[in-house]
Amino acid sequence: MRRSVFGASVRGASHIRSGRECQDSLKKVILDEDAVILAVADGHGSESCPYSKTGSFAAVNVFCKIMGDYLETYAGQTETLFTFLKREGDTKIAQEIDTEWKRRILRLHKKCRREIPVGADGIIDRDAVYKLYGSTLLGLVITGEFLFAFQLGDGDIMKVSESGVYSVIEADKILGTETHSLSKAESWKKAITLIRKREENERKPVMYLLSSDGLSNSYKNEEEFQKTCADYYALLKEHGVKAVSDRLKAWLQETSEMGCGDDITALFAYESEQEQ
Secondary structure, eight states: OEEEEEEEEEOOHHHHHHTOOOOEEEEEEEOSSSOEEEEEEEBOOSTTOTTHHHHHHHHHHHHHHHHHHHHHHTTTOHHHHHHHHHHHIIIIIHHHHHHHHHHHHHHHHHHTTOOOOBOTTSSBOHHHHHHTTOBOEEEEEEOSSEEEEEEESSOEEEEEETTEEEESSOOOOOSTTOOOOTTSTTGGGGOEEEEEEOOTTOOSOEEEEEEOHHHHTTSSSHHHHHHHHHHHHHHHHHHOHHHHHHHHHHHHHHHHHHTTOOOEEEEEEEEESSOO
């Protein structure tokens, strides 16, 4: 089995017009031939969240660091790790991500010597600091034995194979522009996780896609978005990883221009029995 991991972030068409930077971040960690960690985060980008690019950058790094540490700690103990993640994924893991993200944000805010809001009691208003860096987070751990997916806020984690297209996690959909956020108090309570074992003879090729909501929001409905996921899968099968990877930024930029105008990030893991 051969696995390739690649992705891109593009500045949204509306962000280009308004002079705003891309608020999305992505990170991939390839531990070995068996295990990879993928993460995508979308900074809110509103006037009340001026440092959300930093927030999304911290989010993907936190997820990859925490999950990488667990994979290292439980190396050679797949069943034990699977059981732990199944039991603690949406509690202990989510709490660790929440706590570590907030710890890093507070440290970065102080290091940059930015204004520190203080409440009426004279104590640092940490919640006001976190809000400045608001971000969502998508994460996926892929091993030969299992998948572990994490979602806090909007965005999509998709799987495409010969069997069809489906969402790995069915996340809460919030109407309007509001979304769950790492910046909120006890954000871990809004995290959704999924863990499942992989089938020993799972048909290849298979494609996993993590994308910020700028991608799905650029299509008129879920059906059109899923068709686009299937189109990427078909392109990978027909033309290979390099051809798709080389053109990905241009395609995402065009999607933003023709669609919602938001930043778009897409991070792929493609597994095949053939040379890619």
